[in-house]
Amino acid sequence: MSLQRPEELGITQFELVVTENCNSKCTYCFDNYFAGQRINTKDPTRWMQPELIPDLIKFMDKTCADPKQEKRLNIHYIGGEPLMNFEFMKASVPAFREHFGPRVTFSINTNILLITDEILEMFVKYNFNITTSIDGGRESHNAHRGNWEKVIENLIRIKAAFLDAKGPGADVAAIGAVFVVSADRSDYVVEDYRTLSKFCNCRINLNAEDPLWTDQKVDDVCNAIRTIAATTPDFFSGDLVGGFEPKYWTAIEGNGSPFFCHTPIHNVTINPMGKLFFCHRLTPKSYEFTPEFSEFYGDIYQGYYNTDYYTSMIECRVGGSNMFEDCKTCKYVNMCRQNCRAVHIANGGKVNKIMCKYIQTYFDLLEQHYGRALNEKPNRGDLNANLCT
Numbered sequence: 420m421s422l423q424r425p426e427e428l429g430i431t432q433f434e435l436v437v438t439e440n441c442n443s444k445c446t447y448c449f450d451n452y453f454a455g456q457r458i459n460t461k462d463p464t465r466w467m468q469p470e471l472i473p474d475l476i477k478f479m480d481k482t483c484a485d486p487k488q489e490k491r492l493n494i495h496y497i498g499g500e501p502l503m504n505f506e507f508m509k510a511s512v513p514a515f516r517e518h519f520g521p522r523v524t525f526s527i528n529t530n531i532l533l534i535t536d537e538i539l540e541m542f543v544k545y546n547f548n549i550t551t552s553i554d555g556g557r558e559s560h561n562a563h564r565g566n567w568e569k570v571i572e573n574l575i576r577i578k579a580a581f582l583d584a585k586g587p588g589a590d591v592a593a594i595g596a597v598f599v600v601s602a603d604r605s606d607y608v609v610e611d612y613r614t615l616s617k618f619c620n621c622r623i624n625l626n627a628e629d630p631l632w633t634d635q636k637v638d639d640v641c642n643a644i645r646t647i648a649a650t651t652p653d654f655f656s657g658d659l660v661g662g663f664e665p666k667y668w669t670a671i672e673g674n675g676s677p678f679f680c681h682t683p684i685h686n687v688t689i690n691p692m693g694k695l696f697f698c699h700r701l702t703p704k705s706y707e708f709t710p711e712f713s714e715f716y717g718d719i720y721q722g723y724y725n726t727d728y729y730t731s732m733i734e735c736r737v738g739g740s741n742m743f744e745d746c747k748t749c750k751y752v753n754m755c756r757q758n759c760r761a762v763h764i765a766n767g768g769k770v771n772k773i774m775c776k777y778i779q780t781y782f783d784l785l786e787q788h789y790g791r792a793l794n795e796k797p798n799r800g801d802l803n804a805n806l807c808t
Contacts (some may be wrong), residue, residue: 555611601686602631608643700761
């Protein structure tokens with residue numbers, strides 16, 4: 420598939436890596452260079468500067484082609500820890516809203532350790548979708564990240580700010596946590612999930628790159644998910660399975676299948692220097708850039724000029740020439756769509772079996788719950804009846 424012209428791309432999400440710096444030192448950071456380290460440098464190549472905002476807007480105008488300006492446009496802030504560069508956020512959020520109007524929405528991945536009243540005011544005013552990572556209860560979280568008490572305190576504080584400002588109908592469902600499970604805490608999933616559910620909506624994710632995973636430990640997590648499903652009345656309408664159900668139904672009905680992640684056509688990640696990437700997990704930090712480095716699309720100034728890399732990412736899709744081998748014979752591929760491509764690409768282009776087993780558990784549960792396998796065409800009217808069983 421050839422590179423689309425910018426006006427054909429139709430980007431709906433711009434992911435801004437506003438800083439490479441971080442105030443935490445998570446042992447499992449997907450960027451192994453930073454894992455277990457705190458990064459705090461004044462190197463300007465590692466901080467997105469407010470002067471970049473006009474060029475970002477020009478690039479967005481060219482690539483979010485929508486003459487009627489009806490499509491939702493999301494701007495997602497990520498890092499590093501994005502709140503370390505709050506000055507850029509404070510300047511860019513109102514600029515984006517002024518330029519794009521109410522169709523632009525905002526979201527952020529943050530460890531929420533740096534929350535202030537000013538930050539809360541911005542979150543509430545612009546109705547941010549906020550996601551943090553919490554690794555379970557106090558002991559599980561502190562084993563890999565630390566600051567459990569502070570994270571929970573700030574999580575409660577964020578929810579209170581939304582409720583105070585918007586009343587009982589505030590969308591606190593947009594405030595959630597990714598419950599990251601590492602192999603050494605696989606025995607505590609049910610207990611930790613119950614703890615986190617008291618504070619926020621949470622979804623389980625695995626520290627897929629953890630070298631300590633064994634088949635038994637993965638089975639422990641999958642069995643824990645089955646236990647949660649069996650003992651949680653609203654499991655099949657809740658956040659924990661919410662990302663899987665639409666993929667299950669659209670794959671069965673044969674009318675296309677949504678992706679777990681965005682495609683290169685609809686999503687782009689931009690680093691502090693304005694370079695363009697497939698996603699944040701495949702965005703190298705500034706120290707890696709050399710004249711020979713070519714794993715990026717281009718930049719916000721010249722657009723998408725690295726057609727070879729763009730094509731290689733497009734061809735990782737289901738049915739593409741770079742589709743992962745193990746996915747070709749998997750019964751779940753039309754639902755999973757290979758899940759997080761970046762995890763597999765970072766795994767040397769080989770499917771991460773830990774993630775596969777975990778994902779398959781959810782689709783097995785959905786098949787059992789709705790009584791529909793992939794080779795059966797459903798009566799969509801059965802959906803409401805099954806929800807009541």
